[in-house]
Amino acid sequence: MLKLKYNTPILLLILVLSISYLSFFNYESQKKLLLTQMKSDAGDIVNSITAAMIRFQDIKSTMNLQTLVNNVSFGLEIFEFRYLEPDGIIRNSMFKEEIGNIYTAKSFKQTMQGEKNLKEFFFETRDYVDVMAIYYPIYRNKSLIGMIDLAVDVSEYKKIEGSQENFALLRRQVDIMNLLQAIEGSIANSLEIFEKTDVDRFLHAYVHSAENIVQISLIDVNNTIRISSHPEMIGKKLNMRELPPPELVNIEDRLIYRTVVKSGLLDKSKDTQLMLLIDASPYAQNEQQLLQTALVTSAIALFFALVIARAIYYSALERSRSEKERLEQLVKERTHEIEVLSKTDALTGLWNRGYLEEMLEMEFKRAKRYGHDISIMIIDLDFFKRINDTYGHMAGDEVLRHISKRISDCVRETDFVGRYGGEEILVILPQTSLDAAQNIAEGIRVTIAQQPVIFESYTIEVTTSIGMSHLRQEHTDYLTVFAEADKALYFAKEQGRNRVVVFDPTIDVG
């Protein structure tokens, strides 16, 4: 009982908790899986965009006279050749690896600060080599859009004359100027073509071709959107200090997966970033479904646990109640049995002698007090010893039991029938006149005499002698009455047995 009471709920609780935990664990891991899926999707998209952008910039580069640069630097004795934007970004260079970087040469800074003039030759050392260089400006619509940085190795000229103003050098300068003017025209041309092809439109087209991409933007070092598939976004400044981790955000009631990755697309030296927004609603749906499943699983587990707990509780209650009842019943029966056992005769089931005497005394007292009649009869089996000897004790016992039963059947419920001695049976008949009692006695005698007792294969004829008496005025206790009945019985035996004799003071017993 105790075990059931405390262990089962704990077990159930653990069960529910573990089922819930399992379902939520499942939910979490599935969620993670989905997120990784999203992440790798995003990665794929970023890769393809980057590839496309690089391709785009390659086209751009070619238009920016990559071949010319190569030809110029290989064919003519040119030491360095770059195309710079006014902010110093190297748009093109004979050194492929520095394209996109910011040009940091001291002379360039000085030129941009106005300390040196554009379109004027000067001398400096680059990579341990003495060079003559020039920053040649390119204008469009009267605004500076870029410049060519060109340098030639002049170590040998300096060796020859020891002077920078020598004739050979001047001739070289004229040559270079002619070359630069030619390049200027072709750069202006290519820039025009280039401007017609704009990156924003390219990105826009890209976004439209891919269903779930919402937006692609390139963010520069200052967190300003420089290029975007959504032109209205260009120029907007984002407030993010560092690369935020990929996350799910809600934008205009739409669940969007946002990822920002480093990209060297705008400017190789700086951490420009590529921001990618992907529609995450399919993901959200999936996630919701998963969550629901997890919740339902937990709820069902909880429900079943409750039902089981309730059932167990009630059955336990029921069992304890019936157990109690059973016990009570048992106790009652036992006490009764003990009670009955102490009052009855084991063989015949009739009252025993002790009880009979108690009853005699009680009933006699009562009868005397209320002035009622009371009669008694003593029934004795005739020749009982002979039965025992002839058929055995078992037969004797059987006869006794049989006779007792018949006697009980013949009397009323209110009468007491008891075994007084070996084969003597006493019947107390309260509130019964002697006449009535005599009738009953006669009835008993006849019934017994008429029906022999069948024991195994024997048919045993039994007769009884009955002595009777009843309470009269002069009696003070039951003993006298009993003695009278006994005397009458004795007389009946003397008279030849199988008869009823009522005490009469005149009878004389020898």
Add this chain to the structure above:
Amino acid sequence: MYGGYSERLHLPVIIALICVVVMFQASGNERIQEECNATMPPIPLEFAMGTEAYNEAMDSGKYRYVGNTKCRLCHRKFFIGRKKDPHDYAMKRLEEGGYDDNPRCLLCHSTGYGMPTGFINRERTPRLANVQCEGCHGPGNIHIKLAKEKKPAGGFLAGEDHPERLKKMCQSCHTKRWNRSYHDLHQAYIKYRNPNPNARRHVKESK
């Protein structure tokens, strides 16, 4: 009197000083003198390749020296690193002693002297002075042509295709007489895998 004494004292000191300077000069110039009296040293690449292979390569007319500024386009780190290397001052050493037009000396102190398209003199071939890239690796034009097309470029007469030749190149200049540069050829050789062979950290020997 005193002045005379001091004059007499001065003289031996001056003589001694001159002796010391001459001795030093002699010890510095000893090898140069030896070199001047010795037989003409071989052209380093010929020595490294063997006369037969060398002649075949030169007769084909395919190989040309281009100068290290061309290499700089793709090997800028090497270019900068080698600018700090003594090989880049080899011509300066000759100029200091006025030997910069001595053909013997130029064989070991310039790039491709005595070879078609190699160094002639500072006026005509200013970009092939000193022991440049091609001074060790051999003419570079074929390499550049190949490098523009494919990745492991090759194309050198004494490049990675022929590592034994490159080592022999070192030996051709660093003879018994000119052997103060290193004690262990292999160690010195390994150092030159690094763009800057004189940098503190060197590429570990892997082979």
